[in-house]
Every structure is written in C-alpha cells, then in structure tokens.
Amino acid sequence: MIPVTGTTITYASGATSSTSTVVHVADAGDGRSAIVVGATAFHPVDTAWPDQPADRGSLRAGGATHPIVDAVVGATQGDELVLGRDVPVRTGTDGWTFVVAHIVEGDGIAEGDTVEIEADAAYRAALSAGHTACHLASLALDAALADAWRKETPTDALGAPAFDALAIQESRILPDGSRDVYRIGKSLRRKGFDPAAFDDPAAVAERANALLAEWIATGGAVRVDADGPSLADRRTWVCELPAAEVRIPCGGTHVSSLSDLAEATVSLEAQPVEGGLEVVMTTTATRR
Known part of the structure; x- marks a missing residue:
C-alpha cells in the first residue's frame, strides 16, 4: 500500500542507488508496469514543469535486471494511481499523495518485493x-x-x-x-x-x-x-x-x-x- 507520505526521495542529496520495498504496481499501458517503491534515488520527470528529464538506469528484483524505460510522477487521492501527464495537479497539492513511478517492460514484480534501483551516475x-x-x-x-x-x-x-x-x-x-x-x-x-x-x-x-x-x-x-x-x-x-x-x-x-x-x-x-x-x-x- 502506498504510504500517505508518498515516495521518499534521495536523489536531491546526490544518491544514485537505493534499495527499497515495492509498495504498489500499476499497469502503465503498452505492456509496461509502473513500480512504486517506498524510497528511491531515481529522479523522475515532473508533469507540471518537465525541465529535467528522468534518470536512466535499471531496477533489479528477484535476480533479474529490468531497464527503467521512464520515471514519472504519479499521484492518488484514493485507490487509483494517476501517472505522468494524466496527473491533474502540481506536485505537492494538498489532498494528494505523490510518488515516483518507475516504468519497466512487462510484469513479474509484485508488492512486497525488495528491489535495487541504480541510476546512471x-x-x-x-x-x-x-x-x-x-x-x-x-x-x-x-x-x-x-x-x-x-x-x-x-x-x-x-x-x-x-x-x-x-x-x-x-x-x-x-x-x-x-x-x-x-x-x-x-x-x-x-x-x-x-x-x-x-x-x-x-x-x-x-x-x-x-x-x-x-x-x-x-x-x-x-x-x-x-x-x-x-x-x-x-x-x-x-x-x-x-x-x-x-x-x-x-x-x-x-x-x-x-x-x-x-x-x-x-x-x-x-x-x-x-x-x-x-x-x-x-x-x-x-x-x-
């Protein structure tokens, strides 16, 4: 379950790697999955002011490495997670919970899995x-x-x-x-x-x-x-x-x-x- 505080981020202090637990998995369309973890060092592209692009890198879970093809801001007011350009409000808007969604090809990653995330330094x-x-x-x-x-x-x-x-x-x-x-x-x-x-x-x-x-x-x-x-x-x-x-x-x-x-x-x-x-x-x- 997504924590009410949203995703903890460490990239602002310079971190490029993190290990955390998957708290939510959503369908990102086109055969892709959106992986939300409790904490991440991976910088996403913001929806309201997309000046800095997302990091490049990979996510490792269960011995398999998955290239992260995109990372976007996600937001929810309840059970439904809205991703990327579909987020209707600016990051930080009261009443919403904001997360980093790591987009990977395919599925096979589940809530509760421990994952290692590595951004291209x-x-x-x-x-x-x-x-x-x-x-x-x-x-x-x-x-x-x-x-x-x-x-x-x-x-x-x-x-x-x-x-x-x-x-x-x-x-x-x-x-x-x-x-x-x-x-x-x-x-x-x-x-x-x-x-x-x-x-x-x-x-x-x-x-x-x-x-x-x-x-x-x-x-x-x-x-x-x-x-x-x-x-x-x-x-x-x-x-x-x-x-x-x-x-x-x-x-x-x-x-x-x-x-x-x-x-x-x-x-x-x-x-x-x-x-x-x-x-x-x-x-x-x-x-x-």
Whole structure:
C-alpha cells in the first residue's frame, strides 16, 4: 500500500542507488508496469514543469535486471494511481499523495518485493551540471538586462529585474547544458521591458558570460535544501555567490560546488514572432 507520505526521495542529496520495498504496481499501458517503491534515488520527470528529464538506469528484483524505460510522477487521492501527464495537479497539492513511478517492460514484480534501483551516475552528473548552469545563466541574463526596464518590476534572487521568471515559456535541462525559450510580447512590454535590448543578442550574452565566469571562479558551495524527505516536500537550490546566498525553488539535481564546473557560457538568438519576439538561450557547461 502506498504510504500517505508518498515516495521518499534521495536523489536531491546526490544518491544514485537505493534499495527499497515495492509498495504498489500499476499497469502503465503498452505492456509496461509502473513500480512504486517506498524510497528511491531515481529522479523522475515532473508533469507540471518537465525541465529535467528522468534518470536512466535499471531496477533489479528477484535476480533479474529490468531497464527503467521512464520515471514519472504519479499521484492518488484514493485507490487509483494517476501517472505522468494524466496527473491533474502540481506536485505537492494538498489532498494528494505523490510518488515516483518507475516504468519497466512487462510484469513479474509484485508488492512486497525488495528491489535495487541504480541510476546512471555519468548521465546524472551531466544533467546536474546542466541544471546548475541553467540557474546561473538565468541570473546572469537578468543582470545583463537590468537596464532594459522602464518600470519597477519583481526581482530575482539577486535583486535584478526578473526577466527570466516573467518571460520564460519553456526550459529544458540537457546533459551539460540547457535550452530556455522566452517570449517578449505585449504583456512584458506593458511591464516596462524594452525589446530593443535584444537588438544585439551577442552583446547581452557577452555581459552574461562575464558574470558567469566571475561566479564560477569563486567555487561557491551548492546544495539542495528540503522541507522534508518526500517527493511532495518543497526543495530549494542554494548557491553561494559573491553578492549573496541565492535560493531558488527547484526539484532537480545539481553539482555540489561551482568548482565542479570549469566554465558555463550562454548564446542568445532572437527572432520576430507573431505579436512580439522569441529569444532562445542555450547554456553550455564544461565540467572539470
């Protein structure tokens, strides 16, 4: 039976392997099974904001190894477990129990079985580097665009006008990088943003990259703080930067120190779209 607290997760602290007991098995369709365990080190893709993809790896039970073909968030208000995109609420919504569902081919795994779960450590490390670099890049972009605002506006964790939060349409964490898509339309212009700031995207990127180089050179500590051990508990990315300790809500995985990164750089492309401008920021991280 699924515990009312949902799945305990250990990936936020850097774990890539775990041993636990199967608490629920559900039909995931197409001949696949969704395996829910009490605790897991396997990072799933979130349904509401699917920026970081699921880990890659395997599940071992009864002497057999099963590749994990996907890992998604599942939720229940009672007996029925809803999986992935069918989950109608954000993770952490009151009244719901949230779990990590490990998707494997076939069946043969049952409630009560002890299973060993192993995430691909190299792939995890690449995603963690990409996710940390993504957060740094968003802060650097905000700072590089600080002079483009004509009105008072909400600010980011470093006190700069929060362009990233106000304009973001999509964010995807990639191995050793990320891709973020921003939309500059009527709403953002009304908030006081001047689209002319992107007349020279390379100049904006140059300012952001100078900040990124300065921050990474400090080798500041990075960690994930959690309100509790379960999947639904709030987690926060914390990074020591020269100006302040930065805190950003985040459910993903990260490096443990900026010294793990040799470099992080961004490139920017801006193109007209109906009603405004689309800006794509590509972030590349190089690990030591």
